Amino acid sequence: MNLVWHRADLRLHDNPALAEALRSGPTIGLVVFDSQILHNTTPRRRAWFYQNTAALREAYAQRGGTLLVRTGLPWEVLPQTVAELGIQKVFAVYNSTPYARYRDTQVANALKGQIGWFDGQYIHEPDAIVKPDGGPYTVFTPYSKRWWAAREPVLLEAPTHFPPLNLPPDYNLGSIPQEASDVPLPPAGEEVALRALEVFLRDKLSSYHQTRDGLAGEGVSRLSYYFTLGVLSPRLAAQKALQVGGEGARKWVNELCWRDFSGDLLYHRPQMMTQAFDPRWNDLPWNDDSELFETWLHGQTGIPVVDACMRELQATGFLSNRGRMVVAQFAVKLALLPWQKCERAFRNLLLDGDNASNLQGWHWAGGLGVDAAPYFRVFNLITQAETHDPQGVWLKRWVPESGGRAHPYKTPVIDLDAARRRYLAAAEKIAKG
Ligand SMILES: Cc1cc2nc3c(=O)[nH]c(=O)nc-3n(C[C@H](O)[C@H](O)[C@H](O)COP(=O)(O)OP(=O)(O)OC[C@H]3O[C@@H](n4cnc5c(N)ncnc54)[C@H](O)[C@@H]3O)c2cc1C
Incomplete structure (x- = not known):
C-alpha cells in the first residue's frame, strides 16, 4: 500500500503525488495536523484548514478511498504510520518554505528515503525558472518573460475511485478537530473551489484588468484562500483562464505568475523571513511603538482608508x-513599525495567509528591495481612497464615522506629511549610501 501525505495540496484533482501513488498501487491519504504550524496560527486559519481537510476526507470517501488524520510532528507521525500499515512508499507534493524544507528533510531521514516529491503547488515550481546563467531572478518582469515561455504542465484528472485497502481491523482513522472561527468562513473543499473558478471565469475574467484594483475587491476571483491550501490547482486555473482568453485572462494569469515568483524568491532567499531583501533597508529608523501597532492592527488610526482595510x-x-498595499505602506514607510511584526500579524489574519506571497507583498509595498519598486514612491492615502473607491461606499461600510470621505475623521495617530518627510529623508540617506 502507498501513502499520500497531503500538506498544501488538499485536493484530488491535478495532484501529481496522488496520481503517481495510484499508478503504482492501492493508496491511502494522510493529513498531519502539524503542531509546529497550528500552535503558531489563529483560530480562523486553523478552522479553515480543518474544514478543508474534512472536505478532502469526504472526497476520498465518495470514491471509496480513505484519508487518515493525525496530530503531532510529521517526522514522528510518518514513520509510525508507515510501520503500522506496512506502507511501501510515501508520495508528497513538494513545499518550499524554510520550515517545510526543514520538516521534509527530517521526514525523509526518518523514512530512510522512502518518500518521493512531486510538483503541484505552483504552476512552475521554485528554481524552475532561472536566468540564462542558471541563477535566480530578483526582478519580476524578466522572470515573467521566461515563465510565460515555459512549457505548460500536464494536468491530471482526479481519480474516479480508489482501489480497496487492507486496513487492520478497527484501525483508528483519526478525527478532525472542530474549531470555531472568529470570521465567517467560505465554503470549503475542491468541488466548491472548482465551481467558484467557473463562476469567476464566466462573470469577471473579461473585465479583470480594468476592475482588479478596486479597494472593495469586487472585480477579483477571491480564490486565494483555495490556492494557499492547494484546494484548487493553480495549474488548472491558469489553463482554464487562458482557454477563455483575452486581456483579462492574461492579466489574471500574470498574477498567478506573481505567486510563483514569490515562491521562487523565498526559496532562494529564506533570510527574507526576517531581513529586508535589500539589507540596507534594515537600517531605517524603525519605531517599535506597541500602541501605534495596535491602532494600525485594529483600524483605529483615524485615516479612513487604513482603518477600513484593517x-x-x-x-x-x-x-x-x-x-x-495601502496598509503595508502605511505601516512600513509612514509609521516605520517593524515590518516583521506587522507581516506576521497580518498573515495570521488572512485566510489566504501564505509565507511566500505575504513576504513578497510586504517587501514590495514597503520598498524593502523586492523587484524594482522604488523607495521614494509613497502613497497619498487620501487619493488612494478617492481613486480606488470613488463613491466612498466601501469606506463608509467599514468606517461609518468617515461618512465615506477619504480625509481623516479624527486626529490621525501620526502626522502624515511629517511622517512622509521623515521616511524620505532616512530612505534617501540609505539609498545614497
Ligand atoms: C502586503 C501584501 C500581502 C499579501 N499577502 C498575501 C498572502 O498572504 N497570500 C496570498 O495568497 N496573497 C497575498 N498577497 C497577494 C494578493 O494581494 C492576493 O493574492 C490577492 O489579493 C488575493 O485575492 P484574489 O484571490 O481575489 O486575487 P486575484 O486578483 O483574483 O488573483 C488570482 C490569484 O493570483 C495570486 N496573486 C494575485 N496577486 C498576487 C500578488 N501580488 N502576489 C502573489 N500572488 C498573487 C493569488 O493566488 C490570487 O488568488 C499580498 C499582497 C500584498 C501587497
Whole structure:
C-alpha cells in the first residue's frame, strides 16, 4: 500500500503525488495536523484548514478511498504510520518554505528515503525558472518573460475511485478537530473551489484588468484562500483562464505568475523571513511603538482608508490587493513599525495567509528591495481612497464615522506629511549610501 501525505495540496484533482501513488498501487491519504504550524496560527486559519481537510476526507470517501488524520510532528507521525500499515512508499507534493524544507528533510531521514516529491503547488515550481546563467531572478518582469515561455504542465484528472485497502481491523482513522472561527468562513473543499473558478471565469475574467484594483475587491476571483491550501490547482486555473482568453485572462494569469515568483524568491532567499531583501533597508529608523501597532492592527488610526482595510481584514479574513498595499505602506514607510511584526500579524489574519506571497507583498509595498519598486514612491492615502473607491461606499461600510470621505475623521495617530518627510529623508540617506 502507498501513502499520500497531503500538506498544501488538499485536493484530488491535478495532484501529481496522488496520481503517481495510484499508478503504482492501492493508496491511502494522510493529513498531519502539524503542531509546529497550528500552535503558531489563529483560530480562523486553523478552522479553515480543518474544514478543508474534512472536505478532502469526504472526497476520498465518495470514491471509496480513505484519508487518515493525525496530530503531532510529521517526522514522528510518518514513520509510525508507515510501520503500522506496512506502507511501501510515501508520495508528497513538494513545499518550499524554510520550515517545510526543514520538516521534509527530517521526514525523509526518518523514512530512510522512502518518500518521493512531486510538483503541484505552483504552476512552475521554485528554481524552475532561472536566468540564462542558471541563477535566480530578483526582478519580476524578466522572470515573467521566461515563465510565460515555459512549457505548460500536464494536468491530471482526479481519480474516479480508489482501489480497496487492507486496513487492520478497527484501525483508528483519526478525527478532525472542530474549531470555531472568529470570521465567517467560505465554503470549503475542491468541488466548491472548482465551481467558484467557473463562476469567476464566466462573470469577471473579461473585465479583470480594468476592475482588479478596486479597494472593495469586487472585480477579483477571491480564490486565494483555495490556492494557499492547494484546494484548487493553480495549474488548472491558469489553463482554464487562458482557454477563455483575452486581456483579462492574461492579466489574471500574470498574477498567478506573481505567486510563483514569490515562491521562487523565498526559496532562494529564506533570510527574507526576517531581513529586508535589500539589507540596507534594515537600517531605517524603525519605531517599535506597541500602541501605534495596535491602532494600525485594529483600524483605529483615524485615516479612513487604513482603518477600513484593517477592519475589513479583522472581520472577514480577506482584503483586496490594493488594500494590502495601502496598509503595508502605511505601516512600513509612514509609521516605520517593524515590518516583521506587522507581516506576521497580518498573515495570521488572512485566510489566504501564505509565507511566500505575504513576504513578497510586504517587501514590495514597503520598498524593502523586492523587484524594482522604488523607495521614494509613497502613497497619498487620501487619493488612494478617492481613486480606488470613488463613491466612498466601501469606506463608509467599514468606517461609518468617515461618512465615506477619504480625509481623516479624527486626529490621525501620526502626522502624515511629517511622517512622509521623515521616511524620505532616512530612505534617501540609505539609498545614497
Ligand atoms: C502586503 C501584501 C500581502 C499579501 N499577502 C498575501 C498572502 O498572504 N497570500 C496570498 O495568497 N496573497 C497575498 N498577497 C497577494 C494578493 O494581494 C492576493 O493574492 C490577492 O489579493 C488575493 O485575492 P484574489 O484571490 O481575489 O486575487 P486575484 O486578483 O483574483 O488573483 C488570482 C490569484 O493570483 C495570486 N496573486 C494575485 N496577486 C498576487 C500578488 N501580488 N502576489 C502573489 N500572488 C498573487 C493569488 O493566488 C490570487 O488568488 C499580498 C499582497 C500584498 C501587497
